[in-house]
Structures are given as structure tokens and as C-alpha cells.
Amino acid sequence: MGMISNMIAVVTRDTRLEGLKQRWGTSNQADFLLGAAVGHEVERRRKVRAKRGLAVSDQDIDAFAESAVALTDREAYEQEDTQYNQSLKQLFRELDLGIPVRxxxxxxxxxxxxxxxxxxxVIGQDGLVANAAKYVGDLPVIGVxxxxxxxxxxxxxxxxxxxxAAVQRVxxxxxxxxxxTLAEVNTITGQRMLAFNDFFVGCxxxxxARYTLDVNGNREAQSSSGVLISTGAGATGWMSSVFNMAAGVSRFVSGGDVQKLTLARDERKLMWAVREPFVSRHSSAENVIGILNDEDELVIGSQMPTQGVIxxxxxxxDFIEFNSGDIATFSVSQQQVRLAIG
Structure with missing residues (x-):
């Protein structure tokens, strides 16, 4: 039996155009349906104007069409697909180092x-690095x-x-x-998952979503649209929308603002927030945001009979079912990502 050799993994993803082909079968069919979408949108806008008793000129039709083409973004799909595949071919040539590439x-x-x-x-958008980094353990990650x-x-x-050159240095x-820093969740059913940016817990x-939330010994029953647990890498992503909403409400009600919390990517901390908490006889909203330091835990117990997820x-x-009786513990993970930067 031959020796199993080491290798370099190259993580890729489908382009948006490839996604359209998978959905509709062929590139020609995708082009046809995108073109049909443009035609339908132009006709819809013409009818709206006609119902209002407004005349529709040839210039209006041209403007409708231009706007509809921008919505379908067909040319951008094609340019993106061409550029990505050219870059991928060049990358494989660059990685001809005498080591198998998979x-x-x-x-x-x-x-x-x-x-x-x-x-x-990893060759793609930033999100692909986040997707891949959770699965590679302590291996160095090179983002291209x-x-x-x-x-x-x-x-x-x-x-x-x-x-x-970057791979050679590695x-x-x-x-x-x-x-x-990564976040980690463990459930009493033995399931474990990592997050590069954030976890969502909800329905x-x-x-x-109905659940109990326990942090630092403070436990309460809550009902909300879900809980976010964010790393420093994710603090400028989904979590930032929570602060945007809070700031907008604060400005409307009192004219004041809300300062955003931020974490560095390498800080051994997590940030958590409850989205749209609802107060009732059975639910409260005393604990809606906080910081988890290294070795702290946020414990959430599901009270959702079905449809609960993490x-x-x-x-x-890629989810963990999180239904009534299950308990999830969130913490800073011991596993860290090593992202090559030079």
C-alpha cells in the first residue's frame, strides 16, 4: 500500500452564475429567465403608471428597462464568474510546488x-474564510x-x-x-459547533423563540426573535445591526445615541444580545446584552417544542436542532484561527 501524502487544501465556492445554472439547468436558460424577468418588470412598471393615468413614453420604457437590468445584475454575474474562474486557474498554477493540491x-x-x-x-469572499476556518483546527489559513x-x-x-510566496512562507x-477568537457551543445531547462570526439561537x-437564559447565575425566562452570540470578528456584522436599531430608537425617543460595543478579533471575549425581547407574564427582559470573558458561560435552555435551531x-x-429540554452552553473556544497575514 502506498504512502498517503500530505497536501494543500484549496477551499472554493460556486459563483452566483453557477448557482443560477444549478437552479435553472443551463447558462442559456438562466440568461433567458433573467431576460424574461427584465421584461416582466418593465411591463409591471408600465401598468402601474397607466393605472395612475400617467402617459408612458419611449424614454420611460428605456428607463424602466435600465432599472430592471440593474436589478437582475446579469452582466455583473457573468463578469464575476469569469474573474473568479480565471483567478482559480491562476491560483492552481501558483501552487505548483510539488505538493498535491486538493x-x-x-x-x-x-x-x-x-x-x-x-x-x-481560501479563495473567495470574506465569508468563505469564516465558513472554512471552523473546520480546519490549528492549520494555517491563507485568504486569497x-x-x-x-x-x-x-x-x-x-x-x-x-x-x-504566502504558502511557501507558511x-x-x-x-x-x-x-x-472563535465561539463554541456544546449541548447536553453531545453536539458541538464553532462560530467564526456569530451564533444565532432561535426559531x-x-x-x-422561547427559552431560559442563564448568565453568571442570573436566570430568566425569555421570549424574543432570538439570541446572537458574537466574536470580535463578527462584532461589525450581524451584531452591529442590534446597535443600529438601539441607536435609532434612542435618537427618536430621547435624542440621545447609543455607543457601539466592539471587540478585537483576537480578544478572548464574546458579546451577546437578545433580539426584540418581549415582556409578558411568562417572559422578562432584564438580561438582554452582555460580555462573556474567557471561561465565562452563557447557558440557554430551549422551551421550543419544534423548529428550535442553533x-x-x-x-x-448547517444547524443544531434545539428543541424543548435541550440545553446549550456558549463560551470562548480554546480553538483559534491562525490567519496568515505576511
């Missing part, structure tokens, strides 16, 4: 064995920006032409890293 689609991250990998290269003109790349410090143990539907980083398909 492509891993985002959809298979949870099932892929990273045990034989020397490094993990396939399209700097389109993506900010806060977690993608390298361009494609820089990937070869392999030669000369790379510089930024450590990023799969739009129904209110998912991380906005990936709703």
Missing part, C-alpha cells in the same frame, strides 16, 4: 478530513482575494499572484499570523 467545495467542508493538510488556502475590485477582502490579505514556518420560522455564521443549512 480543491474542497464549501458544501463539503463539514465532511472533509483536513488531517493530512499542511495549509488551507480573487477579485480585489469587487471584494473588500478584510480576511483576504493576499492577491492571487502573492499566493505562492510551509517554511516563516509566516506571520493574526489569531482570531427556524418567524415565530417567537446555527453559526449565517449558514442556516
Amino acid at each position: 480543491e474542497v467545495d464549501r458544501g463539503f467542508l463539514a465532511n472533509f478530513d483536513f488531517g493530512r493538510c499542511l495549509a488551507v488556502v 482575494n480573487p477579485d480585489p475590485a469587487r471584494y473588500d477582502g478584510l480576511l483576504l490579505p493576499f492577491q492571487v499572484r502573492e499566493a505562492r 510551509l517554511n514556518q516563516r509566516a506571520r499570523y493574526q489569531k482570531i 427556524r420560522s418567524h415565530a417567537s 446555527f453559526s455564521d449565517g449558514v442556516e443549512d
Whole structure:
């Protein structure tokens, strides 16, 4: 039996155009349906104007069409797809280092064995780094920006032409890293999940989530639209919307503002907040926001007979069922991400 060699994993994802092809079968069919969507939107706007007794000129029709094309964004889909695939081909050429390279689609991250990998290269948007980092353990992560003109790349410090040198530095143990704190949840049913940005705890539907929340010995029954538990990396994402809402309400009611809480990516802390808590005979809202320091725990007990879920980083398909009787404990994870930065 031959020796099993080490390898470099390259994490990829489908482009939006590839997603359309999977949905509609072929590129031509996708183009046809996008074009039909433009036609339907133009006709809808024409009818709205006609109902109001407003004349519709040829210039109006042209403006409707231009606006509808912008909504479908077909040309942008095609440009994005072309650029991504060109960058991916170039990346594989750059990584011709005499070590096997294995492509891993985002959809298979949870099932892929990273045990034989020397490094993990992620080429995509920032969110793909967040998706991949939870599954790679202590392996170094190299984020590559396939399209700097389109993506900010806060977690993608390298361009494609820089990937070869970045990987070589990692392999030669000369790379510089930024450590990023992860959040962790463990349930009494033995399930464990990590979050790069945040956890969401709540109901799969739009129904209110019912649960008990216990932090530092303070326990209360709550009903809300869910609980967010955020890392420093996620503090500027979903969690920031909570502060935006609070600030808007505060300005409207009192003219004052609300200062946002922030955490550095490497801080051994988490931030949590209850979304839209409801006060009733059976629920209160005394504890709605807080900080978890290293070794602190936030314990949530589900009171949802069905549809209760916990998912991380906005990936709703990768979830833990969280129904009545289950208890989840959230904490700072001992596992950290090592993101190569130089």
C-alpha cells in the first residue's frame, strides 16, 4: 500500500452564475429567465403608471428597462464568474510546488478530513474564510482575494499572484499570523459547533423563540426573535445591526445615541444580545446584552417544542436542532484561527 501524502487544501465556492445554472439547468436558460424577468418588470412598471393615468413614453420604457437590468445584475454575474474562474486557474498554477493540491467545495467542508493538510488556502469572499476556518483546527489559513475590485477582502490579505510566496512562507514556518477568537457551543445531547462570526439561537420560522437564559447565575425566562452570540470578528456584522436599531430608537425617543460595543478579533471575549425581547407574564427582559470573558458561560435552555435551531455564521443549512429540554452552553473556544497575514 502506498504512502498517503500530505497536501494543500484549496477551499472554493460556486459563483452566483453557477448557482443560477444549478437552479435553472443551463447558462442559456438562466440568461433567458433573467431576460424574461427584465421584461416582466418593465411591463409591471408600465401598468402601474397607466393605472395612475400617467402617459408612458419611449424614454420611460428605456428607463424602466435600465432599472430592471440593474436589478437582475446579469452582466455583473457573468463578469464575476469569469474573474473568479480565471483567478482559480491562476491560483492552481501558483501552487505548483510539488505538493498535491486538493480543491474542497464549501458544501463539503463539514465532511472533509483536513488531517493530512499542511495549509488551507481560501479563495473567495470574506465569508468563505469564516465558513472554512471552523473546520480546519490549528492549520494555517491563507485568504486569497480573487477579485480585489469587487471584494473588500478584510480576511483576504493576499492577491492571487502573492499566493505562492504566502504558502511557501507558511510551509517554511516563516509566516506571520493574526489569531482570531472563535465561539463554541456544546449541548447536553453531545453536539458541538464553532462560530467564526456569530451564533444565532432561535426559531427556524418567524415565530417567537422561547427559552431560559442563564448568565453568571442570573436566570430568566425569555421570549424574543432570538439570541446572537458574537466574536470580535463578527462584532461589525450581524451584531452591529442590534446597535443600529438601539441607536435609532434612542435618537427618536430621547435624542440621545447609543455607543457601539466592539471587540478585537483576537480578544478572548464574546458579546451577546437578545433580539426584540418581549415582556409578558411568562417572559422578562432584564438580561438582554452582555460580555462573556474567557471561561465565562452563557447557558440557554430551549422551551421550543419544534423548529428550535442553533446555527453559526449565517449558514442556516448547517444547524443544531434545539428543541424543548435541550440545553446549550456558549463560551470562548480554546480553538483559534491562525490567519496568515505576511
